[in-house]
Amino acid sequence: MDESPSAYYVHCFAHQLQLSLVAVAKENRDCVLFFQQLANLLNVLGMSCKKIRMLRVAQAEWIIKALELEEIETGKGMNQEMGLSRPGDTRWGSHHKTIMHILRMYPSIRLVLNKLVRDPTQSNEAMLAETMLTYFESFDFVFMAHLLQTIFGHTNDLSRALQKKDQDIVNAVELIHLTKIRLQLLRDDGGWETFLEEVTSYCVKHKVKVPQMGGKYKPPGRPSRFYKNLTNLHRFHVEMFLGLIDRQLRELGDRFDEVNTELLDYMGSFSPVNSFAAYDKENLVKLAHLYPLDFTEEDLMHIPYQLTHFITD
Known part of the structure; x- marks a missing residue:
């Protein structure tokens, strides 16, 4: 910056994405509650080898029953044993994985929690398990788990792509634009109806009570x-669904602002990949204008001609 006052600094894209996810999860009240309850659940089920074994047995029994009822299919790599590893704060792909596993192991987890509640030898843990079960069996938990799985699903693809060592600038910027578009479509283009139908179907399958959207909202536990005077529709659609997506979009917009993405779009025009397929003379002229201390007015007049010679050569 001392040598070139017009220098620009662009933070690591993968880290910026992690920061945007952390900001949403730690500043949205519903997310904070969800992850607190998730930590409690992992504490209840992961405090001893006995409980881990109980969960494995319950999951194996559920898979056998589901196969008999033809609710799931068999095949190579399918129905493998899953665990409930604790997610790491700096690796948000682990949160996506944990939530997916909880949704897939939902019947088994509920069965184990019910057994712990009825166990007379575990009075302290039984109380904790009962408190956890109240929230775990609620529509709120299932709804938030599906919502975070959806948002993390969209951002997880981007996160994995940005961490590739061979990722070029053009692709990275395009992936960021695409992720924003996908989240915006989820918000506006009939995404709510499709999402609610998916959650409702899951609840019906696993015998979780689905509230009437026009009824009064009652928080679990x-x-x-x-x-007061809050309808289920307003709570789940406006406060949770729209609130969380809007916050994620805002964070992505702030972290990957127009200056950064435009700058990298212009820089991407230098990319030699696929015989300079991304070359764009106009973008490179705009890039030169961002460095007024490095190019005189006369330089800026000559640059279009020099760029023509360059790409021809």
């Missing part, structure tokens, strides 16, 4: 005075 929490004081209702904070949600």
Whole structure:
């Protein structure tokens, strides 16, 4: 910056994406509650080898039953044993994996929690398991788990792509634009109806009570005075669904702002990949204008001609 006052700094894209996910999860009240309950669940089920074994047995029994009812298919690599590893704060792909496993192991987890609640030898853990079960069996938990799985699913593809060592600038910028578009479509283009139908279908399958969207909202295991005169539709659609997606879009917009993405778009025009397929003379002229201390007015007049000679050569 001392040598070139017009220098630009672009932070690591993969790290910026992690920061945007962290900001949403730690500043959205519903996300904070969900991850607190997720930590409690992992504490209840992962405190001893006995509980881990109980979960494995329950999952194996569920798979056998589901296969008999033809609810799941057999095949190479399918129905393998899953665990509930604790997600890491700096690796948000691990949160996506943990949520996916919980949704897939939902019947087995609920069975184990019910057994712990009825176990007379585990009074302290039984109380914790009962508290956890109240939230785990609620529509709120299933709804938020599906919502985060959807958002993490869109951003996880981007995160994995940005961490590839051979990722070029053009692709990286395009992937960021694509992720924003996918989230915006989820928000506006009939995404709510499709999402609610998916969650409702899951709840019906696993015998979770689905509230009437026009009815009054009742929070599971929490004081209702904070949600007076609030309908289920407003709570789940506006506060949770739209609120979380809007916050994620805002964070992505702030972290990957127009200056950064435009700058990299222009820089991408230098890419020699596929015989300079991304070459764009106009973008490179615009790039030169971003460095007024390095190019005189006369230089800027000559650059279009020099660029023509360059690509021809």
